Amino acid sequence: MFRNQYDSDVTVWSPQGRLHQVEYAIAAVKLGTATVGLKNNDYAVLVALCKPPSELSASQRKIIAIDEHLGISIAGITADARVLSKYLRSECLSYKHSYGSTYPVPRLITTLGNKMQTTTQRYDRRPYGVGLLLAGYDEKGPHIYKVEPSANYFNCKAMTIGSRSQSARTYLERHLATFNTCTKDDIICHGIHAIRSTLPNDELSKDDGASQLMITVAIVGKDQPFKVLTDEENLFYLDMAKKRGATMLSKSGRNDDDDDTPPPIAEDKPEPAGPRDPQVAVATMERP
Amino acid sequence: MNALGVEQFPDYKVPGVQHVDFSPYESNGGSIVAIAGEDFVVIAADTRLSSGYSIHSRDQSKLFKLSPHTVLGSTGCWCDTLSLTGLMKVRMQMYEHTHMKTMTTDAVAQMLSIVMYNRRFFPYYVSNILAGLDKDGKGVVYSYDPIGHCERATYRAGGTAGSLLQPVLDNQIGYKNQNLAADQLPPLTKDRAVSVASDTFISAAERDIYTGDSVLINIITKDGIEQKTLQLRKD
Amino acid sequence: MMNNAFAQPMWLNGPAPGQFYNFMGGNTQAELPRELTTAGPFGTKHSTAAITTGSSVVGIRYAGGVLVAADTLVSYGSLARYQNIDRVFKINDKILLGGSGDFADIQSIKRSIDQKMIEDQCCNDGVVMKPKSLASWLTRVLYNRRSRMNPLYIDVVVAGVDEAGVPFLGNVDLRGRAYDDYVVATGFGRHLALPLVRERKPKDRDFTFEEASNLIRECMKVLYYRDTRSIPQYTVGICSASDCSVKGPFKVEENWTFAETVEGY
Numbered sequence: 032m033f034r035n036q037y038d039s040d041v042t043v044w045s046p047q048g049r050l051h052q053v054e055y056a057i058a059a060v061k062l063g064t065a066t067v068g069l070k071n072n073d074y075a076v077l078v079a080l081c082k083p084p085s086e087l088s089a090s091q092r093k094i095i096a097i098d099e100h101l102g103i104s105i106a107g108i109t110a111d112a113r114v115l116s117k118y119l120r121s122e123c124l125s126y127k128h129s130y131g132s133t134y135p136v137p138r139l140i141t142t143l144g145n146k147m148q149t150t151t152q153r154y155d156r157r158p159y160g161v162g163l164l165l166a167g168y169d170e171k172g173p174h175i176y177k178v179e180p181s182a183n184y185f186n187c188k189a190m191t192i193g194s195r196s197q198s199a200r201t202y203l204e205r206h207l208a209t210f211n212t213c214t215k216d217d218i219i220c221h222g223i224h225a226i227r228s229t230l231p232n233d234e235l236s237k238d239d240g241a242s243q244l245m246i247t248v249a250i251v252g253k254d255q256p257f258k259v260l261t262d263e264e265n266l267f268y269l270d271m272a273k274k275r276g277a278t279m280l281s282k283s284g285r286n287d288d289d290d291d292t293p294p295p296i297a298e299d300k301p302e303p304a305g306p307r308d309p310q311v312a313v314a315t316m317e318r319p
Numbered sequence: 320m321n322a323l324g325v326e327q328f329p330d331y332k333v334p335g336v337q338h339v340d341f342s343p344y345e346s347n348g349g350s351i352v353a354i355a356g357e358d359f360v361v362i363a364a365d366t367r368l369s370s371g372y373s374i375h376s377r378d379q380s381k382l383f384k385l386s387p388h389t390v391l392g393s394t395g396c397w398c399d400t401l402s403l404t405g406l407m408k409v410r411m412q413m414y415e416h417t418h419m420k421t422m423t424t425d426a427v428a429q430m431l432s433i434v435m436y437n438r439r440f441f442p443y444y445v446s447n448i449l450a451g452l453d454k455d456g457k458g459v460v461y462s463y464d465p466i467g468h469c470e471r472a473t474y475r476a477g478g479t480a481g482s483l484l485q486p487v488l489d490n491q492i493g494y495k496n497q498n499l500a501a502d503q504l505p506p507l508t509k510d511r512a513v514s515v516a517s518d519t520f521i522s523a524a525e526r527d528i529y530t531g532d533s534v535l536i537n538i539i540t541k542d543g544i545e546q547k548t549l550q551l552r553k554d
Numbered sequence: 555m556m557n558n559a560f561a562q563p564m565w566l567n568g569p570a571p572g573q574f575y576n577f578m579g580g581n582t583q584a585e586l587p588r589e590l591t592t593a594g595p596f597g598t599k600h601s602t603a604a605i606t607t608g609s610s611v612v613g614i615r616y617a618g619g620v621l622v623a624a625d626t627l628v629s630y631g632s633l634a635r636y637q638n639i640d641r642v643f644k645i646n647d648k649i650l651l652g653g654s655g656d657f658a659d660i661q662s663i664k665r666s667i668d669q670k671m672i673e674d675q676c677c678n679d680g681v682v683m684k685p686k687s688l689a690s691w692l693t694r695v696l697y698n699r700r701s702r703m704n705p706l707y708i709d710v711v712v713a714g715v716d717e718a719g720v721p722f723l724g725n726v727d728l729r730g731r732a733y734d735d736y737v738v739a740t741g742f743g744r745h746l747a748l749p750l751v752r753e754r755k756p757k758d759r760d761f762t763f764e765e766a767s768n769l770i771r772e773c774m775k776v777l778y779y780r781d782t783r784s785i786p787q788y789t790v791g792i793c794s795a796s797d798c799s800v801k802g803p804f805k806v807e808e809n810w811t812f813a814e815t816v817e818g819y
């Protein structure tokens with residue numbers, strides 16, 4: 032994307048009806064490492080790739096617990112995510128303090144969307160440069176939400192954001208029909224397979240042992256408070272995914288092709304690659 | 320207005336003017352006993368919630384699990400207990416999120432003292448006893464006064480029958496004034512701690528009308544919290 | 555909240571005509587809620603007594619639901635002032651609220667609750683408030699008011715079922731003291747109805763609906779005979795997984811023939 036005369040601040044429209052600053056923020060999400068969220072009937076799972084930025088440093092925290100029923104995984108500017116997670120945590124805590132129960136997930140997303148929207152309409156603010164995948168569980172079951180810097184949020188069956196997420200998206204689409212009824216182990220394995228497909232081929236070929244794949248996995252669901260899996264559990268599931276990989280992948284065939292742009296998975300809105308017109312539609316959960 | 324003389328409305332009591340004082344406090348009764356051992360701690364509280372001669376509930380737990388190895392027993396003004404424990408739970412979740420670990424019993428003890436002292440001039444009217452395992456896995460008991468004075472102990476009784484129960488514990492657990500040398504003190508076992516705690520409540524229920532109905536006993540060890548119930552007299 | 559975004563008028567914080575400029579950080583004096591301001595010109599202070607009052611509320615939990623009953627009287631001192639007022643309210647499809655104490659305060663808190671129910675509906679996500687949440691919220695509101703020494707003079711019964719159909723019956727008083735049990739009562743019901751219900755409680759199981767409704771009928775009768783601030787007419791709220799409604803008004807079956815036999819007074 033080139034600098035042009037209509038991107039001086041977020042309150043300036045381009046003649047094509049675009050907000051360039053907001054689109055730049057969305058581009059920041061694509062710089063972050065990939066993360067995947069998916070759910071079955073009882074559980075929502077987040078899987079994130081956490082590559083250390085250099086050999087000397089530890090990797091960034093990709094998954095942040097918000098409350099016992101809710102957590103987010105992030106792609107983009109981590110510092111912005113910290114501000115948002117702080118906001119979500121304090122909302123959840125004060126809700127729990129006054130009502131003695133957990134914050135209904137769709138309502139929390141609505142308040143988050145409202146907070147983020149103000150940054151897209153004021154000259155003295157910049158949009159949050161981070162995309163969120165939010166996994167939560169409430170009385171209506173598990174939820175996966177995607178939140179963009181544009182303050183759009185989408186209620187998803189499965190979703191992925193971050194760099195090279197297109198391949199993971201392809202994987203998720205291929206297996207979408209099976210997610211609802213599969214087991215807890217299966218859904219985690221699907222998540223791991225999806226995130227594996229975002230790795231470049233050369234890194235993937237190195238990936239002979241489970242230790243090569245640096246991932247964080249978190250799960251939340253029925254009788255399962257939000258939990259980031261330990262290293263041992265990660266290895267266990269990586270192993271399981273590897274064993275199942277042969278059967279799962281042979282059914283569909285691997286597809287790493289990034290140019291491939293199949294229809295997306297979001298229930299509500301397509302997300303075409305690259306810059307696009309700002310979306311005004313807001314996805315709300317339809318009543319069951 | 321001044322012409323009407325209404326600004327001189329008297330501060331003192333005037334005959335014929337009805338005035339009802341509101342007291343923000345009320346005693347809802349209840350007793351707690353906690354006994355710490357080498358690798359365990361026992362905390363027990365009765366389940367009667369009353370005010371005056373009315374019993375509101377015969378089945379109200381006064382033990383609040385704050386973490387897998389810390390339990391707070393709180394009695395006194397029940398609305399203050401609810402507020403205080405609610406606030407403690409919020410603060411503990413905040414700690415857990417910022418530090419990525421659960422608060423130790425000693426940290427909880429310190430925080431409880433500060434939270435209570437924050438209301439120095441409008442205190443939480445509660446008698447708190449905190450029981451748990453410290454970072455070395457040793458049983459500890461902390462007791463508090465309503466404004467946050469905190470004291471570490473190995474056994475303690477609190478609540479409406481606290482003054483009845485503490486001397487029993489001094490005798491049975493502390494072996495006070497029995498002229499025993501330090502090496503002669505019999506070691507405290509879990510079973511004995513539970514049975515002494517149970518016995519003190521049975522005695523308290525005889526003499527204290529605010530203690531009765533049943534006792535909830537929590538036994539905290541490194542393997543988790545074991546819960547027991549014991550029925551008391553219900554009159 | 556976001557007002558600081560807009561440019562301030564030139565003469566904000568300036569002196570009123572004929573007065574001096576206030577250099578002490580502008581007129582940021584916090585506007586206290588009216589109930590917090592102390593003694594007014596007529597010596598008015600925080601409300602210190604209930605004026606129009608409702609008497610007992612009795613609630614009983616049975617297997618699968620709850621019953622809440624209250625007579626329809628709102629007294630003004632010893633005067634039986636309003637005789638046809640429901641004191642048991644349906645809050646939503648899961649919650650009943652029975653109110654005793656100052657009726658103005660009950661109406662005030664009821665308005666706030668109704669507003670919350672409307673906010674629930676506005677979310678349009680099918681999530682409704684549960685009785686346990688409402689009771690918890692009430693403890694926070696009432697505790698805050700008592701901590702400001704300006705309590706709402708009410709004693710309420712919150713009853714209902716949660717999303718799994720499990721019944722809940724609780725009580726919150728003017729200080730924010732809260733508990734839940736299989737039977738709760740306020741006012742004189744605490745002395746007259748509670749022992750009556752506890753006596754009949756089977757040790758090993760919950761009440762059945764028949765047992766609970768018979769007990770409610772009997773409690774309301776006893777309360778009418780013995781509580782001077784009551785009338786022989788009451789409403790009963792029923793809440794279970796399938797139904798939430800306030801039934802009535804019902805009449806107490808009074809029988810005063812024994813009065814002739816009373817001697818020695």
